[in-house]
Amino acid sequence: MADKKWMPRWFYQLASPRWCYEITGKLLPLFVIAAILLLVTGTVWALAFAPADYQQGNSFRIIYIHVPSSILAQSCYMLMAVAGAIGLIWKMKVADMVAKCCAPIGASIAVLSLATGAIWGKPTWGSWWVWDARLTSMLILFFLYLGIIALNSAIESERTAAQSTAVLALVGLVNIPIIKYSVDWWNTLHQPATFKLTERPAMPAEMWVPLLVMVIGFYCFFAVAMMLRLRNEIIQRERRSSWVRDLIAG
Amino acid sequence: MNDSVPNQSTEESMVHVYKVDGPFWGALKRDLLLSYRRKSDLVNPLIFFLMVATLFPLGVSPDPTFLADVAPGVVWVAALLATLLSMDSMFRSDFEDGTLEQILLSPQPLYLVVLAKVLAHWMLTGLPLTLLAPVLGVMLFLPAEGMGGLVLSLLLGTPTLSLIGAIGAALTVGLRKGGVLISLLVLPLYIPVLIFGSAAVQGAVTGLPLGGYLAILGAMLSLGLVMAPLAIGAALRISVSG
Numbered sequence: 001m002a003d004k005k006w007m008p009r010w011f012y013q014l015a016s017p018r019w020c021y022e023i024t025g026k027l028l029p030l031f032v033i034a035a036i037l038l039l040v041t042g043t044v045w046a047l048a049f050a051p052a053d054y055q056q057g058n059s060f061r062i063i064y065i066h067v068p069s070s071i072l073a074q075s076c077y078m079l080m081a082v083a084g085a086i087g088l089i090w091k092m093k094v095a096d097m098v099a100k101c102c103a104p105i106g107a108s109i110a111v112l113s114l115a116t117g118a119i120w121g122k123p124t125w126g127s128w129w130v131w132d133a134r135l136t137s138m139l140i141l142f143f144l145y146l147g148i149i150a151l152n153s154a155i156e157s158e159r160t161a162a163q164s165t166a167v168l169a170l171v172g173l174v175n176i177p178i179i180k181y182s183v184d185w186w187n188t189l190h191q192p193a194t195f196k197l198t199e200r201p202a203m204p205a206e207m208w209v210p211l212l213v214m215v216i217g218f219y220c221f222f223a224v225a226m227m228l229r230l231r232n233e234i235i236q237r238e239r240r241s242s243w244v245r246d247l248i249a250g
Numbered sequence: 251m252n253d254s255v256p257n258q259s260t261e262e263s264m265v266h267v268y269k270v271d272g273p274f275w276g277a278l279k280r281d282l283l284l285s286y287r288r289k290s291d292l293v294n295p296l297i298f299f300l301m302v303a304t305l306f307p308l309g310v311s312p313d314p315t316f317l318a319d320v321a322p323g324v325v326w327v328a329a330l331l332a333t334l335l336s337m338d339s340m341f342r343s344d345f346e347d348g349t350l351e352q353i354l355l356s357p358q359p360l361y362l363v364v365l366a367k368v369l370a371h372w373m374l375t376g377l378p379l380t381l382l383a384p385v386l387g388v389m390l391f392l393p394a395e396g397m398g399g400l401v402l403s404l405l406l407g408t409p410t411l412s413l414i415g416a417i418g419a420a421l422t423v424g425l426r427k428g429g430v431l432i433s434l435l436v437l438p439l440y441i442p443v444l445i446f447g448s449a450a451v452q453g454a455v456t457g458l459p460l461g462g463y464l465a466i467l468g469a470m471l472s473l474g475l476v477m478a479p480l481a482i483g484a485a486l487r488i489s490v491s492g
Contacts, residue, residue: 160489164421164485164488167485168435172439179439179441182442
């Protein structure tokens with residue numbers, strides 16, 4: 001169609017579950033290698049070679065898990081909402097599947113972020129949990145993920161479930177900034193700066209470079225988890241099509 | 251609805267044209283009439299509101315100074331839960347008897363019909379809750395200075411709760427067990443309204459100017475009025491076609 005020339009070709013190819021299955025099959029090993037390399041390098045660098053914080057000592061090293069998981073939990077929500085919107089607008093099956101696969105991964109990463117935050121909070125703030133603005137907004141993000149998972153599993157028809165969760169994800173996307181600012185505001189009203197991290201100078205390079213490695217490593221890991229789930233979902237939904245039958249027959 | 255006006259044209263002077271309300275007023279009148287005929291649905295959220303507020307002195311402490319401290323939050327949480335409780339039935343009967351399908355098929359703009367339905371819901375739950383709230387305030391020893399803030403914040407906040415809740419109701423209307431699910435979907439989205447609503451009451455108690463809080467509640471309401479009917483309409487189409 002002439003009026004659709006402005007979209008690149010791969011965008012339409014993505015709509016084909018088969019093409020998507022094949023391309024992820026080729027990309028998967030690359031991302032597995034990248035994730036292993038980056039995560040191993042980053043972890044060893046962060047835990048053994050990065051300098052200890054002058055105030056928090058070695059306990060700060062959990063930042064190398066905590067920060068990447070927090071960033072990833074938020075990006076994952078963005079991906080889910082965008083994929084949901086693409087599924088709603090272009091009625092693209094693969095986008096629906098991507099959105100569906102995002103929710104459980106995002107929820108687990110949000111749990112990781114909350115758990116590492118709690119573990120970090122114990123030595124730093126003296127308690128496992130404080131009603132700090134950033135903790136609270138991460139908790140609410142986790143609740144949003146849970147709502148989306150609950151809605152998706154409650155609806156039997158795959159198409160309806162995908163559309164409903166896409167609407168909910170988009171409503172949540174509009175709400176995330178509002179929630180974030182309102183929680184920030186609420187916190188600064190009641191507990192000004194009590195629970196801020198101890199002030200410290202901007203991170204030196206030997207501290208933030210391993211952090212960057214870990215963040216990229218987490219993204220690669222996410223891509224791996226995503227592709228594995230997506231391939232599973234494609235095979236399951238396309239089980240009646242001839243190419244999947246051929247694939248299974250060998 | 252039935253007031254007929256004579257046709258002005260001379261050719262068909264015998265024909266009477268029946269004046270029909272537009273989509274907004276028609277839907278609003280219909281919903282109000284339906285609830286008027288089922289009065290128990292009207293009262294139930296209010297009773298729930300009273301009961302939840304009663305649980306706090308019994309469960310935590312009847313000490314007046316403590317209750318005065320927590321009163322803004324308790325009244326707001328109780329109002330939020332009462333609204334949530336009434337949400338599930340919003341589209342349910344229309345869905346079951348096929349009215350919803352007819353609304354979706356009709357050429358009338360869905361946006362206006364949905365807005366009217368939400369307004370009717372608010373007039374039957376949010377508005378009575380707002381009017382009842384000072385009574386709860388007295389029971390919980392909320393200082394007299396806080397009453398104005400309580401009523402104003404609820405007046406601006408409860409329509410937003412109805413709008414957001416309607417999205418959840420529209421998404422779950424086709425499901426048999428929507429009740430618990432709708433709370434899971436909607437409660438996280440209610441948090442900003444709760445924060446600014448109860449902060450407004452706290453501010454009123456301590457004598458801070460209320461303008462900022464009320465402006466933010468108003469801003470959330472305006473955003474909800476523009477955006478929420480779109481999401482509700484889309485969700486209804488998905489639920490009914492699914």
